[in-house]
Amino acid sequence: MYDKLFSPFRIGGLSLKNRIVFAPTTLGLPEEQLIAFIARVARGGTGLIVLGDVSARSAPLSLYSRRGFDRYRRLCDAAHAGGAKVCAQLHLTDSSFRPLLKYLPQMLTRKIGPQDMRVLLNGTVRDTVTRMPPKDVERNIRSFGEAAALAQRAGFDMVQVHGDRMCGSFSSSLYNQREDGYGGSPENRARFCVEAVRAVRASVPDMPIDYKLAIRQESPHYGNAGVLIDELPVFVPMLTEAGVSSFHVALANHGALSDPIPPADHPYFQGEGCFLGYCDAVRRCTRLPICGVGGLSSPDFIEAQLAVGRIDLIAMSRQLICDPEWPVKVAEGLPYRRCIRCNKGCLEGLQRHQGAHCIFERE
Numbered sequence: 001m002y003d004k005l006f007s008p009f010r011i012g013g014l015s016l017k018n019r020i021v022f023a024p025t026t027l028g029l030p031e032e033q034l035i036a037f038i039a040r041v042a043r044g045g046t047g048l049i050v051l052g053d054v055s056a057r058s059a060p061l062s063l064y065s066r067r068g069f070d071r072y073r074r075l076c077d078a079a080h081a082g083g084a085k086v087c088a089q090l091h092l093t094d095s096s097f098r099p100l101l102k103y104l105p106q107m108l109t110r111k112i113g114p115q116d117m118r119v120l121l122n123g124t125v126r127d128t129v130t131r132m133p134p135k136d137v138e139r140n141i142r143s144f145g146e147a148a149a150l151a152q153r154a155g156f157d158m159v160q161v162h163g164d165r166m167c168g169s170f171s172s173s174l175y176n177q178r179e180d181g182y183g184g185s186p187e188n189r190a191r192f193c194v195e196a197v198r199a200v201r202a203s204v205p206d207m208p209i210d211y212k213l214a215i216r217q218e219s220p221h222y223g224n225a226g227v228l229i230d231e232l233p234v235f236v237p238m239l240t241e242a243g244v245s246s247f248h249v250a251l252a253n254h255g256a257l258s259d260p261i262p263p264a265d266h267p268y269f270q271g272e273g274c275f276l277g278y279c280d281a282v283r284r285c286t287r288l289p290i291c292g293v294g295g296l297s298s299p300d301f302i303e304a305q306l307a308v309g310r311i312d313l314i315a316m317s318r319q320l321i322c323d324p325e326w327p328v329k330v331a332e333g334l335p336y337r338r339c340i341r342c343n344k345g346c347l348e349g350l351q352r353h354q355g356a357h358c359i360f361e362r363e
Contacts (some may be wrong), residue, residue, distance in 0.1 A: 002299050004306035006331055009047075009313065011289055012208030014158055014244040016047040016085055016313075019306060020327050023248075023315035024052030024089040024160065024212070025295055029072060029355040035078050041320055042082025045327030049079050050160055050210075050248075050315070054088040055146040057140075062151035063088075076155030087210060088151040090144055090200070091162035094125050094169040094225070125225070125254065129169045130177040136181060140166065141192065145199030152204050156247075159207060164214040164253045165192040168225030171235065172216065172252075175225060185233040192244045193235075201243030206223060208245040210291070214252035215278040220268060222259050223252025229281045236285035246289040248315060249279045257347055261318070262295065264341040269294065272301055279311050291315050297339050299330045321346050322358040 006018045022041050027034060041049060058064035063072060072088070079086040105182070130139075136338070148159045161167060169175040170192035176183050182191050191212075200209055213236075227235050236247070253261045261271035269275070276293030282290055292311035296302055297319040305311050319326055322339040325344030329336040337360050345359040 001333070002303045002330065005303050005314070006327075011158065011210070013206060014085060014208045017083065018045070018047040018327065019313045020046050020048070021248075021291055021313050021315040022046050022049040022084075023317040024318040025164075025321075026053055026348045026350060028353065033355065035074055037094070037324070038075055039078040039082050040324045042079045042084035044320070044323075044325035045331065046084050046098075046320065046324075047327075048087060048158075048313075050077060050087040050089055051156075052089045052091075054090055054147070054151065056090045056092050056143040059126030061219055063147055063154060069150065069154055071131045072151070072154040072156070075233055080155070080272070085157040086155070087158045087160050088147075088154075088156040089160040089162050089212065090147050090151070091164075092140055092143065092166035094128055094166040094175075098318065120275045122279065125169050126175045126177060129166075129175050130183070134180070137192065141195045141199050144196040145203035148200040148207065148223050149203045152207055157208075158210060159204070160210040160212055160248060161193065161200060161222040161244075163193060163212045163227075164225050164250075167196060168214045168252055169254075171214075171227050172225045174216075186231045188239070190235045190238050194238050197239055197242040197244055208331060209243055210246045210248050211244045211277075212237055212248045212250060213239075213282060214250060215275075215281070216252040222255060222268070224254040229278070232281055232285050233300075236282060240286055240288060244288065246291065246313075247282055247286065248291040249282050250293050251275055251278070257351075258343065261343065261347050262341070263343045272296060273305065276305065276310060277280075284312070289313060293317075295341055297326075316341075318346055318358075321356060322360055 009016045055062040061068040061297050063069050076086050151159055172188050176189050216223030216226040253260050272295050276292045279290050279292045289312040291313040293315040296314050301312050319339040323337040326336050346356040349355045
């Protein structure tokens with residue numbers, strides 16, 4: 001019935017069994033629970049699982065540490081055992097905690113909540129990007145290639161360069177006020193992300209590279225990092241030439257979490273497929289595969305978007321948190337739980353440090 005949705009697809013040299021992608025998601029789960037959840041999503045029929053928050057920099061649980069490397073290898077093994085391919089979303093933070101140390105007492109007593117903390121952190125981004133010494137810019141670019149090589153060794157099938165956070169903030173005229181070759185014109189602001197992709201391509205020449213293309217918009221204003229729609233004709237060809245295999249198109253972040261993860265009553269992004277208009281703009285610039293996201297849950301709606309070539313793959317997170325067996329159930333014509341986009345168990349659970357879950361899963 002859903003011929004396009006369940007048809008095989010190739011990204012570079014990687015074969016996927018269907019067009020369904022688990023979008024990169026901060027889940028906040030303990031290691032064993034995280035592995036069990038990823039295994040369940042894989043068994044449920046998802047073709048590609050993108051693991052979010054894979055730091056391109058050395059950290060205690062990163063690919064650079066023995067414990068972190070083993071953790072990612074176990075996650076890859078769990079995904080592969082369930083029949084899914086797995087992708088590492090490589091990113092670098094663009095903010096600094098150091099200026100926020102003065103707020104530590106209020107954080108510990110919870111007088112400053114998660115959203116307040118987010119606003120404070122985002123306030124450090126412009127200085128972090130604009131004042132970064134050239135040697136640190138070069139080191140950060142190299143780290144994407146180094147992390148990609150480690151990801152391949154850990155068992156990942158492909159990598160995604162996170163075009164929000166550090167890459168997105170270098171791309172944004174709102175955050176990037178540099179006066180050297182990495183700032184100013186769109187071509188210069190694209191240079192950091194382009195060179196990060198080139199570092200990955202040089203490090204893993206046969207591995208597919210997805211790029212999470214973060215779009216920011218004005219009128220109304222949403223997102224501070226990322227790329228304006230009228231800058232896409234500059235960024236997309238440059239990224240393609242650098243070695244990108246596909247694009248994952250979404251709204252830029254750095255605002256309220258309820259914007260990139262919109263509830264059903266969001267004032268602007270309330271409809272299903274709420275970010276697919278950005279895919280239309282990217283499609284005008286490339287014929288590479290495009291993955292769309294944004295409140296997707298209806299197989300009829302999704303099939304229609306795939307059938308007309310608006311997108312090539314669909315990414316979902318909350319729907320698969322709500323019902324990890326959604327792909328199998330849809331394919332077999334079985335009833336499934338449908339995400340109502342309330343954000344109560346997933347986003348709010350994460351903010352309460354309880355891990356992302358679904359209210360229906362705990363009934």
